[in-house]
Amino acid sequence: MSSDAIPGGGSPDFELRPGEEVELAEDPQALPAARRFRDVLGRFASGVTVVTALSDGVPVGMTCQSFSSVSLDPPLVLFVPALTSRAWPRIRRAGQFCVSILAADQTALSQRMASRDAEKFAGVGWVPSPVSGSPALEGALAHVDCAVHAVHAAGDHDVVIGRVLALDAVDGDPRPLLFYRGTYRTTTD
Template sequence: MNDIPDIDGGTFRRVLGHYPTGVCVVTAAGEDGMPVGMVVGSFTSVSLDPPLVAFFPAKSSGSWPRIAQVGKFCVNVLASDQQPLCRQLAAPGPDKFAGVSHRVSDNGSPILDDVVAWIDCTLHAVHEAGDHYIVLGRVVALEVERPDRPLLFFQGSYGEFSLLQ
């Protein structure tokens, strides 16, 4: 007997959409050496000792398997003025990185230009969680590039953070 009620997907998205999330791009150099990336709104710190972070790619993602194959990635925290970059990298297709300025980290992953911060990781663990994965990354390097407002996603739209006066 299952006492857990079915939750409608639309209701789930609507209610949880009232909680803002930061917008990041997880990048890696694919096995062919070409950059691969995916936009995520589900990124969090997990542990200080050891330093771990997590994100949650959909099992249906076309980019995640390419990132998982190389076993290392960089999380790029987008700034509030990087919505066009976010849209470009979120679109499906092989030319996501056309015209996207970046450099390569010591770990071999793309660091996007002008991001708020970046967190370079090795793949620590992957766990199944419904229609997503829980990906844990072991942080090997990180830095604030531009101490600016992050890009946020809230109630189905992009926005930015503003401090209370």
């Protein structure tokens, strides 16, 4: 299909501007079931990150696999927290955050940060990130220190755009922690 072909024969001159949405008829029979949606999209392997901040001087964090670069100029990244997250409102109020990209041996850390445990940071090694002071987790492959740039509502999640303030990565070629088809992996094999 060519890039300007519209399924069903519609006009190719359709254009959305930032912030505009398309109204679609809600047909519950046409919507995919949540389980099927997760099964199909789970075939996309993603890295695993932990997003952290200091909230009233107390570290807060959440595991997040929906993380991506957005722009080089200015340098922007995004992550997508669920509206049900207990950590996200505290990170949002902080106005800044650090993303730690996890290494293959950090499955337990990912699970801990995904839990609702009030003491997630007990015994977890971290240092303040260089600009925001948000926790940069020890052993991670990389850290991306950010300020909240924009937040967009998206169904049962928010899309958070972060302006990159500083970043660093470990030397060498360490293996990343991956999430694929509903489980942690170090490869998709």
